[in-house]
Amino acid sequence: MQHTIIALVEDKPGVLNRIVSLFRRRNYNIKSLAVGPCETPGVSRLTIVTDENDSIRQNLVCNNLLKLINVIEVEDVTNVPTVIRENVLIKVQVNAQNREELKNIAKERNARIVDEGERSMILEVTESVGKIQATIDVLRPYGILEIVRSGKIAITRGDDRPEIKNGVAGRGTESSRATEQVNNYLY
Amino acid sequence: MGKEKRELTGAEIFWECLIREGVEVIFGYPGGYTLPIYDALTKYQDKVRHVLTRHEQGATHMADGFARASGKVGVAMATSGPGATNMITGLATAMMDSSPIVCITGQVPTNVIGTDAFQETDITGATLPVTKHSYLVSDIRDLAHSIREAFYIARTGRPGPVLIDIPKDVQNAKTEFVYPTSPIVLPGYHPPRRATGEQVSRALEMINEAKRPVILAGHGVLISGTANQIRELAEKGNIPVATTLLGIGSIPDQHPLNLGMMGMHGKAQANHAVQNADLLIACGMRFDDRVIGKVSTYSPKSKKIHIDIDAVELNKNIKVDLAINADLAVVLRQIIPGVRVRKHAHWTRKIKEWIKDADRRDILNKKTDVLIGAQVINKIWEGTEGKAVVVSDVGQNQMIEAQYYGHDEPHTHITSGGLGTMGFGLPAAIGTSFAVKDREIWVVVGDGGIQMTISELATAVQENANIKIAIINNGYLGMVRQWQQLFYNARYVETPIYSPDFVKVAEAYRMPGYRVDKIEDIIPTMRKAQAHQGPVLIEFVVEKHDTVYPMVPAGEPLHEMVRRPHVPSDAKEN
Ligand SMILES: Cc1ncc(C[n+]2csc(CCOP(=O)(O)OP(=O)(O)O)c2C)c(N)n1
Ligand SMILES: [Mg+2]
Numbered sequence: 001m002q003h004t005i006i007a008l009v010e011d012k013p014g015v016l017n018r019i020v021s022l023f024r025r026r027n028y029n030i031k032s033l034a035v036g037p038c039e040t041p042g043v044s045r046l047t048i049v050t051d052e053n054d055s056i057r058q059n060l061v062c063n064n065l066l067k068l069i070n071v072i073e074v075e076d077v078t079n080v081p082t083v084i085r086e087n088v089l090i091k092v093q094v095n096a097q098n099r100e101e102l103k104n105i106a107k108e109r110n111a112r113i114v115d116e117g118e119r120s121m122i123l124e125v126t127e128s129v130g131k132i133q134a135t136i137d138v139l140r141p142y143g144i145l146e147i148v149r150s151g152k153i154a155i156t157r158g159d160d161r162p163e164i165k166n167g168v169a170g171r172g173t174e175s176s177r178a179t180e181q182v183n184n185y186l187y
Numbered sequence: 188m189g190k191e192k193r194e195l196t197g198a199e200i201f202w203e204c205l206i207r208e209g210v211e212v213i214f215g216y217p218g219g220y221t222l223p224i225y226d227a228l229t230k231y232q233d234k235v236r237h238v239l240t241r242h243e244q245g246a247t248h249m250a251d252g253f254a255r256a257s258g259k260v261g262v263a264m265a266t267s268g269p270g271a272t273n274m275i276t277g278l279a280t281a282m283m284d285s286s287p288i289v290c291i292t293g294q295v296p297t298n299v300i301g302t303d304a305f306q307e308t309d310i311t312g313a314t315l316p317v318t319k320h321s322y323l324v325s326d327i328r329d330l331a332h333s334i335r336e337a338f339y340i341a342r343t344g345r346p347g348p349v350l351i352d353i354p355k356d357v358q359n360a361k362t363e364f365v366y367p368t369s370p371i372v373l374p375g376y377h378p379p380r381r382a383t384g385e386q387v388s389r390a391l392e393m394i395n396e397a398k399r400p401v402i403l404a405g406h407g408v409l410i411s412g413t414a415n416q417i418r419e420l421a422e423k424g425n426i427p428v429a430t431t432l433l434g435i436g437s438i439p440d441q442h443p444l445n446l447g448m449m450g451m452h453g454k455a456q457a458n459h460a461v462q463n464a465d466l467l468i469a470c471g472m473r474f475d476d477r478v479i480g481k482v483s484t485y486s487p488k489s490k491k492i493h494i495d496i497d498a499v500e501l502n503k504n505i506k507v508d509l510a511i512n513a514d515l516a517v518v519l520r521q522i523i524p525g526v527r528v529r530k531h532a533h534w535t536r537k538i539k540e541w542i543k544d545a546d547r548r549d550i551l552n553k554k555t556d557v558l559i560g561a562q563v564i565n566k567i568w569e570g571t572e573g574k575a576v577v578v579s580d581v582g583q584n585q586m587i588e589a590q591y592y593g594h595d596e597p598h599t600h601i602t603s604g605g606l607g608t609m610g611f612g613l614p615a616a617i618g619t620s621f622a623v624k625d626r627e628i629w630v631v632v633g634d635g636g637i638q639m640t641i642s643e644l645a646t647a648v649q650e651n652a653n654i655k656i657a658i659i660n661n662g663y664l665g666m667v668r669q670w671q672q673l674f675y676n677a678r679y680v681e682t683p684i685y686s687p688d689f690v691k692v693a694e695a696y697r698m699p700g701y702r703v704d705k706i707e708d709i710i711p712t713m714r715k716a717q718a719h720q721g722p723v724l725i726e727f728v729v730e731k732h733d734t735v736y737p738m739v740p741a742g743e744p745l746h747e748m749v750r751r752p753h754v755p756s757d758a759k760e761n
Contacts, residue, residue, distance in 0.1 A: 010375060014323070018315065025316050056502055063498040069320045069340060072375040 002031060003058050003078045004154050007046040008038065010070040018068050019046070028052060028061050032086075032151035043072065047153045081157040087126045087150040089114070090136065093143035094121050102142060109135045120145055195364040197327045197357045198227035201291075204334040205235060207366060210262050212236045212253065212621045214246040218266020219306060220293030223358035238621075238650060241642035243270050245614040247277020248640070250288040252578060252615030254281075255601045257622035258412075260341050264291040268306030271352075272313065276608060278348045279317040283605025284433060285406060287346035289337050296356040297325050311352050319347030327360040332367050339371050344378030345497040346410060378496060382511045382518045389509050390468075390492050391525040397466035397490075399534045400426045403449070406433035406604070407471015407495060407515050409597045414438065416519040417470065423523065425531045427538055429457040431472050432589055433604040440573070440593030446538065450478040451739045452586040455748060456541035458739065461486050462746040463537070469493040471515050474504040475605070480745035494518050548736075548751045551591075558704055558729045560584065560659050564591035566709040567629060567657060570717075575627040576601065578619055578654075580612030580636035583665035586735045588631040599626070610639030613656065617643060620652040627717065628653060634660040634686045644696045647722040655716045656724045658689055662731045669734050673749070693724040704728040 009015050016035060023030050031049040038045035052058045058076065066074045090111075094102055099121075106113055106123055109131075115122040125135050129152065136147065195203065201224055205213070215237060217225045228237060240246040243265040250261030265274050271292040281288045295304040311321045320340050322333040330353070337349040382390070394400065408417050414437050421428050421444045428438045429449040438445045447454035449461055461467065467489045472478070474493075479485045482504065491507040493500075494515055501510035511518055550561045564587050567577075573595055579588040579602040594600045601619060603611040612632040619628050637658050647654060668682040693700025699719055701712045703726070716723040736751035 014311070017312075021315050056506065060499060060503060063501075066375075067497070067499055069373060069376050 001051070001053055001078075003050045003052055003061075003076055004082065004084065004152065005046075005048045005050065005062060005065070006073075006075045006077055006154055006156075007048065007065055007071055008040075008073040009044050009046060009068075010072065011037070011042050011044045012070055015044070015068075015070045018070065019048075019065065022064055022068065023050075023061075026060070026064055028057070032149075034151035034153050047151065049152050075156075077154055077156055082154050083157060084128060084152050084154045085126055086129055086132055086152045087124070088132050088136075089146075089148045090123045090125065090139060090144060091120050091146040092123065092139050093119060093145060095119065098142060102139075105138060109138065111135060193364045194361055196223065196227065197330055197353065197360050197362075198223040199230065200327070200330050200362075200364050201334065201353070201358070202227055202231040202235065203364060203366065204331050205262065206231065208260065208334070208338045210235060210260070212238060213262040213264055214238045214240050214249040214253075214618065215264030215291075216240055216243050216246055216266070216270060218268075218270050218293060220267040220295060220355045221264060221270075221291075221358075222293075223355060224264070224291075224293070224353075238617075238646065240614070240646050242640065243273035244276050244610070245617075245640055245643045245646065247274050247288065247290060248280065248608075248611050248614035249618030249621075249646075250290070251277060251281045251284075251286045251611075252601055252618030253622050254286050254288050254346075254618075255284075255615070256576060256598055256619040258598070259287075259622070260338050261286070261288040261618060262291070263288060266293045266306070267295055267310070268308045271308055271310040274350075275314060275317060276606075278314055278350065280603050280606045280608045280611060281348040282317045282319065284603065285346050285410060286348065287341040288348045289341050290348060290350045292350065292352045293358070294323070294352045294354040297354045298356070300325075300354065311350065314350050317348070318350050319345075321350040321352070323352045323354075324357055325354065327357050327362045330357065331364070335367060336371055336373065340373070340376065344376070379498070379513045380517050382494075382513045382521055386509065386511050387518075387521045387525070390511070390522055393466055393490055393492060393509065394424060394426075394468065394522070395525075395527045395529075398531065399460075399464045399489075400424065400466040400468060400531070401446070401460050401464040401489075402426050402428045403431070403461070403467055403469040403472050404428050404434040404437035405431045405470065405472020408434055408437040411471060411496075411515040412597075413470070413516050413519055414597045416516070416523065418442070420468075420519060420523050420526060423528055424526045425529045425535065426468070427460055427535075429453070429461060431475070431478055431604070432602065434472060435589060435600040436594045436597040439595040441595070448589050450475075450745075451480070451741070452590065452735050452737065453478075453739075454590070455545045455737050455750065456538055458737070458745045458748060459541045460538055461489075462744075464489045467491045469495075469507070470519075471495060473497075473500045476504070476741075479505060480739045480743055480747075484744040486745075550736075550751060555730065558706060558727060560587045560661070560727075560729045560733055561591050562706055563657065563659060563709060563727045563729060564588050564631065566706070567631070567713065568592045570710050570713040571627050571629065575599070575629045576619055576623050577629045577631055578602065578612050578616040580630070580632035581607045581609045581666075582633045582636060583661070583669065583733070583735050584631050584633040584636070584659040586666070587659075590735075592631075609633075609636040612636060613640050613647070614643045616654045616656075617647050617650065617652045620650070620654055627655065630654055630656040632656065632658055633665060634658060634662065634689075635664045635684050637689075638684075638686065641692070644692070644698065644722070644724075648696050648698050651721045653720060654722050655713075656722065658724065658726045659729055660686065660689070660726050661729050661733065662686075665733075666735070668732075669738075672732070672734065673738070674740070689724060689726040698722045698724060700724040700726070702726045702728065
């Protein structure tokens, strides 16, 4: 089963290496990984998708991540109401006969045409993972030249910020304190 | 306190920071990329003692031994490249055993990092899996706070090794030295403290209802300084205590509730108690595979409470009923008042039977012509009144030390448990000698292990370290030979080991050396060694084919121990 984990980490050299190295050394598999800045300067936000079937091992993934000194918060959002999106760029072959047809498909499927060439066009899709797959399947017969995917990004629904539900009791409060501290620390 | 402001070099800042961390001794070996730091040492020699070792691995084990004996952070230093890579075994040893050390490495200048410059190694990369954290200081302005954080991280939470890699140009750069005095803020690092009220009441329910409880005391008991509390908990609830290898010293050896060490070479009564218990209270231990044997048959009838400061250890190897991620010292304070006074008469009687049976099989009752390792350890115990700090190496010598030297106090037993690093004993004991001045320090080491770091004998003599080195010479890599004997049809492939004349080696290093092969000579020779202030080597020539019993073969159920045949009916084991 795939698990989606959100991690907030200090934006410092080598931090990503520590995280990736941890996955390798503990023999966990990463399906996708997306990193970027978040609302707090100095903090990067990661969305990591793993395929760990064993729930105990999955819990260990989170605790191992949290154990890294530069990792501030970790939340497994697999069973939490979450908006999950992925951004995909698809370069598909096109000719005079099917250009209009492809444009219609793009429109129906909520894909933006971001570049049009003589023999190809680039579609951009930002959607849930299932819809992305469906779009790719529809485009495949036309001849897909290239696909690039950003990896999943996730944000929980509702008014709350990530709170650690996965760690052992007591972590929740510690973690909110961590957030406060990072705010004080960074400005 | 006001801020101190001075223009200093990176090398000077380095020493200033170490002194502020209370460092009095550092173990190291110089080279091209630590030259500025060594040159600056001339200004600080009245405050910090640098011990020149004979190998960087030795330096790390010395720092480790110092740390385990003192509870303070141990410090080791090496140059870049080969110096740094020589530290990896020491870092891994400290990592596995949660030992707080800070290792400093020199690095090539920042402008050539990544170019395969002379003696360049990506040491922060190479040591990632064997350090708690690490720093590559690429700007002199980061130096002081990185050192401060490194010491803080090493000693707090679950302690561990931290590496600081300092490029040569950073050592030479100058900046205004402002020692940071504000609290250290690490947004992602918050060692847990308390158990929740709910956890405390559940733990108490389980403890007070148990009929056959056992406390499992690990290294965390020593690290958190809770030996007295463990004893209080044990005595109040009449709960027997089994220890891990590194938990030895959590409870006095002769305490009526002490079951002794558990696991692969544990005492029979400890393993039987674990297997038959209805409650395990695991304190600061990590259910290592050497402790649990076969997972599926481990302590099948018990509920389990696991208290550890490292959340990763909870539910890792053994699924438990109550996992408490907190500081053991705080949890015990929370729990002990609610523990009911109990007798557990039936359980105690059962345990006494197991102990009686184990005593009957004891090798010490056996009359032999040749020395037996267990007898040597027993005599060392007698000759030191059980009060020495004993640093053991790895192998049969380590296991018989654990079985036969009755340790009564925390931090009097130092050994490489998690990594099982041969060659740890001698350098770790030298490190210990800088922390322990009021007790004898003995090294128990095999003929194989001593040869791994034998060059540190020179360091011992140079520093006049007051250590007594007992080489248990069985002519074999004994523990491996034992596995070959039991599991490979006694085909002793590459385990007989040639050794030099150890007495002559001692003489060559200009230290007293003795050879003992009779039991009646042990104590008189010890007296000579004890009378000498400084290192002494004693070689004990022992039975070549002795076996450490009991033994739970790897991955077998804990209660299926291979036991020593009854005395005196067994004439010879092989
Ligand atoms: C550095 C290292 N290499 C290899 C081993 C594997 N090993 C474990 S015990 C042992 C034998 C140790 O022999 P010796 O030092 O003579 O001690 P004995 O078991 O004979 O008491 C070996 C080779 C190890 N633990 N560490
Ligand atoms: Mg040997």
